[in-house]
Amino acid sequence: MIRFDSLAAFDAALADLTVPDAAATAAARDRQAQLTKPAGSLGRLEDIAIFLAGWQGRERPAITRGRAAIFAGNHGVTVHGVSAFPASVTAQMVANFQAGGAAINAFSAAAGLELKVAALDLDRPTADFTAEPAMSEADCLAALSAGAAMVEPGIDLLVVGEMGIGNSTAAAALAARSFGGSAAEWVGPGTGVDSAGIARKVAVVDRALAFHADAPVAAFETLRRVGGREIAAIAGAILAARRARVPVVLDGFISCSAIAPLASENPAITAHCLAGHRSAEPGHARLLDRLGLAPLLSLDMRLGEGSGAAVAVAVIRSALAAHDGMATFAEAGVSGAA
Ligand SMILES: Cc1cc2ncn([C@H]3O[C@H](COP(=O)(O)O)[C@@H](O)[C@H]3O)c2cc1C
Numbered sequence: 001m002i003r004f005d006s007l008a009a010f011d012a013a014l015a016d017l018t019v020p021d022a023a024a025t026a027a028a029r030d031r032q033a034q035l036t037k038p039a040g041s042l043g044r045l046e047d048i049a050i051f052l053a054g055w056q057g058r059e060r061p062a063i064t065r066g067r068a069a070i071f072a073g074n075h076g077v078t079v080h081g082v083s084a085f086p087a088s089v090t091a092q093m094v095a096n097f098q099a100g101g102a103a104i105n106a107f108s109a110a111a112g113l114e115l116k117v118a119a120l121d122l123d124r125p126t127a128d129f130t131a132e133p134a135m136s137e138a139d140c141l142a143a144l145s146a147g148a149a150m151v152e153p154g155i156d157l158l159v160v161g162e163m164g165i166g167n168s169t170a171a172a173a174l175a176a177r178s179f180g181g182s183a184a185e186w187v188g189p190g191t192g193v194d195s196a197g198i199a200r201k202v203a204v205v206d207r208a209l210a211f212h213a214d215a216p217v218a219a220f221e222t223l224r225r226v227g228g229r230e231i232a233a234i235a236g237a238i239l240a241a242r243r244a245r246v247p248v249v250l251d252g253f254i255s256c257s258a259i260a261p262l263a264s265e266n267p268a269i270t271a272h273c274l275a276g277h278r279s280a281e282p283g284h285a286r287l288l289d290r291l292g293l294a295p296l297l298s299l300d301m302r303l304g305e306g307s308g309a310a311v312a313v314a315v316i317r318s319a320l321a322a323h324d325g326m327a328t329f330a331e332a333g334v335s336g337a338a
């Protein structure tokens with residue numbers, strides 16, 4: 001398992017990326033061609049099965065131990081009134097996760113995922129990133145390692161999610177610093193701020209971009225300067241999953257903002273990731289486009305917590321059920337294409 005003990009460990013994890021198993025990919029593609037259906041008729045479900053075969057390294061991939069890993073963190077930037085809810089809701093929602101009452105509890109159970117929640121120093125919010133880096137190097141490395149620790153041996157699919165009041169503002173700053181564009185292009189309502197709230201968020205992100213403008217644009221610096229602990233943890237989980245060849249299902253705008261700085265430095269980092277859905281947060285469509293990811297679902301969800309990704313697991317399970325359970329033309333005695 002990866003530990004991010006140093007910046008060098010982070011840079012090495014992002015530079016040296018595993019690739020899917022070519023033999024398993026080829027075997028799965030070959031199997032798809034033999035199943036009793038016109039070639040290509042299951043559309044992206046075929047691609048999903050082949051994708052999982054490659055990353056899991058077996059012709060017939062399965063989800064026997066899928067995990068939803070949800071990270072929580074608090075944000076100093078909430079002092080600027082960027083959320084419709086008070087920062088205290090982060091810890092209250094963690095208690096709700098533990099009691100089983102949140103949307104992600106319901107969706108994890110429905111999707112057959114084990115749910116693990118990591119609350120990261122909730123009594124120690126990140127610094128206000130309009131005036132200083134959100135995290136020290138040590139804090140950011142610790143958050144990355146907390147994320148990596150979720151990728152335990154035996155996990156065969158990882159759903160990532162987050163809880164952190166104010167983090168849609170951090171996500172907008174991460175996206176802008178990673179891919180360019182003005183603050184207004186990336187800021188949205190988050191939990192539901194009104195137009196004055198959006199204007200405050202845009203001003204906050206503009207100030208942050210200006211404050212950090214001369215800092216290095218490297219992935220680690222972007223994460224630590226304008227990210228948050230839960231977002232860095234998602235980045236660490238994505239990197240650790242890649243090392244272990246565990247496929248990842250990304251959630252909404254905020255979970256995707258964690259991979260933005262990584263992808264801006266090494267675009268190949270997205271190769272083991274599926275975009276579970278497209279959130280209603282307006283920046284998400286743009287971010288998915290920059291990441292080169294096509295969402296599985298588009299249900300106008302805008303919650304976070306890994307909720308959209310967990311719902312998408314039902315689609316992934318259907319893809320694997322067809323891939324594993326269907327008969328071939330030879331087995332069923334069905335004639336192939338003339
Ligand atoms: C009760 C409640 C449950 C949530 N679950 C996820 N979020 C979502 O809302 C937050 C981001 O929006 P903003 O930047 O506007 O604060 C994150 O915590 C995100 O996961 C929630 C928000 C609330 C209020």
Ligand SMILES: O=C(O)c1cccnc1
Nearest residue numbers: 190252253254279303304
């Ligand atoms: O898309 C998301 O991840 C999102 C949108 C709004 C609020 N929280 C999360």
